Amino acid sequence: MSMPPDPVELYGTEYKRDPYPLYAELRARGPVHRVRFPSGVCAWLVTGYEAAHQALTDARLGKHHSRGNAAWRARASIMPEPQHSQLQVHLLHQDPPRHTELRRLITDAFAPQHVEQLRPRFQEMAEALLDGLPERGTVDLVETFAARFPFQVLAEVIGLPPEFADRFDRDWGKVVQPVGPTDPGRPAYEARLRGLQGYIADLVAHKRRAHGADLLSRLVAARDNGRLGREELDSMIFQLLVAGQEPVTNQITTALVTLLRHPGHLAQLAARPELLPRAVEELLRHDSAFELTTWRFFAEDADLHGTRIPAGDSVIVSLCAANRDPRQFPDADTLDFDRSPNPHLAFGHGSHFCPGAALARIELQIAIGTLLRRLPDLRPAVPEDELRWIPAVLARGVDRLPVTYGTGDGCPGADGPDAAC
Structure with missing residues (x-):
């Protein structure tokens, strides 16, 4: 029996800065690869568009953590108890039929028609944030x-009271960047978990006293009438607060970095805001904040595109690698606002397709359009x-993005539509 190849390491400064050369190399070698993450956990990575599309709808692959084998649990399930049991039973880690039942509780709040009606309110929020900036x-x-901006939008959509919005500590979002039990940062990580869990408990108690028609109130009511367990309620609020806004923050940053790398495209979009919907789709494809999906598992040994996967080993789909597959997207590494069709997988596919996709699209259109209109001559x-x-395993984004604006006439001497300043 031949030994499997050494895992490909999916970490490091250069990898996080630009993972696409590695993804191109892996796609050329085949659709499925053994990889290792910073925690030491190994997984099977799916890289091509067709293989990714099929894996995301493969009924044999489940999301519930109980499917993971001992080797996976030893390194991947490192959120400590009691938080792991109490905060990790949300939609991302559920399978049908329970996943279907839980998802039904939130779909109305994120329905395309509903969030579209809120677009003027979201626009006001974006303008108010930029009103606080100097002219240049x-x-x-x-x-x-x-x-x-994404947190303000989320608070509006789910019914987070102003006093709780003010109390929310963005540092709690780092709980999706877990550290191992022996890591020096472990005490700070566990403190974030306890702080967030206490916040959720206070929020549930408040909504129980001041019941309304908003999403958070409806989830608390579902707990009280037996449709949700306590851990499910806490986990869904956890997912809304963290996964509901941090990825949009990251996607705004990846889109802006892309535009700053392509000043000709930035200028085109600033001059022609009607291109925004199509441009946002291409920016999502070109560099997605959801770089990798969360874990999936086979219940028994199975074949995946010619590779034998042991039961309970984790399978992860690279959405970024799929979105740059030249077999699906001509000139896949090129930023092309005229690309049509553009069936990217930035929001996933299948039953776990991001329920907030319509909201995220509106937020990105407003964020990018408003920034380009209000901050002229935008440049790094x-x-x-x-x-x-950011060092998150599954996500892409930058934690700071210093820009200069309003102090010049663009790029003096620039040669060509995408010449760098």
């Missing part, structure tokens, strides 16, 4: 806008190699 100068767009304030890409 240098700012960090993460701190001043990208980290704030630091060299690109000084940007720090």
Whole structure:
């Protein structure tokens, strides 16, 4: 019996800065690869578009953590108890029929027609944030806008009371970047978990006293009438608060980094805002904040595109690798606002397709359009190699994005539509 190849390491500064050369190499070698993450956990990575599309709808692959084998649990299930049992039974880790039942509780709040009606309110929020900036100068767009706008939108959509919105600590979002039991950062990680769990308990108690028609109130009512367990309620609120806004923050940053790398495209979009819907789809495809999906497992040994996968080993789909597959997207590494059709997988596919996709699209259209309109002559304030890409295993984004605006006439002497300043 031949030994499996050594796992490909999916971490490091250069990898997080630009994973696409590695993904191209892996796609050329085949659709499924053994990989290793920073925690030491190994997984099977699906890279091509067709293989990814099939894996995301493969009924043999389940999401519930109980399917993971001992080797996976030893390194991957590192959120400590009691938080693991109490905060990890949300939609991302459920299979039908329970997944279907839980998802039904939130779909109305994120329905395309409903969130579209809220677009004017979201636009007001974006304008108000930018009203607080000087007419010209240098700012960090993460701190001043990208980290704030998605949270304000989320609070509006789910019914988060203002006093709880003010109390929310963005640092709690780092609980999706877990650290191992021996890591020096472990005490701070566990403190974040306890802080967030206490916040959720207070929020549930408040909604129980001041019941309304909003999503959070409806989820608390579902717990009280027996449709949700306590752990399911806490987990769904956890998912809404963390997964409901941090990925949009990251996607705003990846889109802006892409546009700053392509000043001709940035200028085109600033001059022609009617291109925004199509441009947003291409920016989602070109560099997605959801780089990798969460774990999936086979209940028994199975074949996946010619590779034998042991039962309980984790299978992860690279959405970013699928979205740059040249067999699906001609000139896949090229940013093309005229690309049509554009069936990217930035929001996943199948039963776990992101329920907030319509909301995220509106947020991205508003965020990018408003920033380009309000911040003229937008350009980087630091060299690109000084940007720090967040160390999250599954996500892409930068934690700071310093830009300069309103202090010049664009790029003097630039040669060509995408010449760098």
